[in-house]
Every structure is written in structure tokens, then in C-alpha cells.
Amino acid sequence: MTQLFHHANRQKSERSKRFYARVEMAYTLVDFTAAMCFVIGSVLFFWPTWETLAIWFFVIGSVCFAVKPTLKLWREVKLAAMDDNKDLSERL
Structure with missing residues (x-):
């Protein structure tokens, strides 16, 4: 199985x-929105x-800051699962 947060x-x-x-573009947009x-x-x-x-504005900025780690975790889970079906037969 592929590890999370692996380059x-x-x-x-x-x-x-x-x-x-x-996802990096979305992350940057959310970060910029929070700062603004x-x-x-x-x-x-x-x-x-x-x-x-x-x-x-502070509440919206705080929500944006909460979205950032959510985006990052979602990205890493999806990347780890992407193309992972190649070794599916070996795991079954």
C-alpha cells in the first residue's frame, strides 16, 4: 500500500x-482568501x-484556515490511492 505524504x-x-x-492551486487560493x-x-x-x-471577515478567514489541512489530507489520500489498482491482485 502506498504511504501518505510521500513525494x-x-x-x-x-x-x-x-x-x-x-489541489495546490486551490490550496493557494484558500490561503490567499484567508489572509485577505x-x-x-x-x-x-x-x-x-x-x-x-x-x-x-475573521470567521470566514478562520474557516479558510480550517479548509487548508482538509485539502492537503484529501489530496494525499487521493494521490496514495491513485493508480493503486496495479497491485490489487497481489493484495487479494
């Missing part, structure tokens, strides 16, 4: 390389009338 998993095939690249939410939320706290909106 060779992302190089197994063209399909795994494309999948890895797509925290910056915007921080600036909005300068004005008391915008405090509620600032709190929502």
Missing part, C-alpha cells in the same frame, strides 16, 4: 501530476460601525 505519489503519472497541481479576510477584518475594526462585518 513519489505526486509523480506517479500525468494524472497524479495534474491532480496535485489543481484577516487583513480586511483588521482594517474594519478601526471603525466601530463596521465591527460586525469585521467579525464576519
Whole structure:
């Protein structure tokens, strides 16, 4: 069975390389969104009338930060399982 978080998993095939690249783009987008939410939320706290909106930006940013490890774990599980049917007969 293939190990999780093993660098060779992302190089197994063209399909795994494309999948890895797509998830990395999503990861970067989520990371950037989280950072921007925290910056915007921080600036909005300068004005008391915008405090509620600032709190929502912090909540959204926090959710984005929670999505990041979820994306990474999903990526690694899928990469480890990708093309793993080659040795299926040996495991049965």
C-alpha cells in the first residue's frame, strides 16, 4: 500500500501530476482568501460601525484556515490511492 505524504505519489503519472497541481492551486487560493479576510477584518475594526462585518471577515478567514489541512489530507489520500489498482491482485 502506498504511504501518505510521500513525494513519489505526486509523480506517479500525468494524472497524479495534474491532480496535485489543481489541489495546490486551490490550496493557494484558500490561503490567499484567508489572509485577505484577516487583513480586511483588521482594517474594519478601526471603525466601530463596521465591527460586525469585521467579525464576519475573521470567521470566514478562520474557516479558510480550517479548509487548508482538509485539502492537503484529501489530496494525499487521493494521490496514495491513485493508480493503486496495479497491485490489487497481489493484495487479494
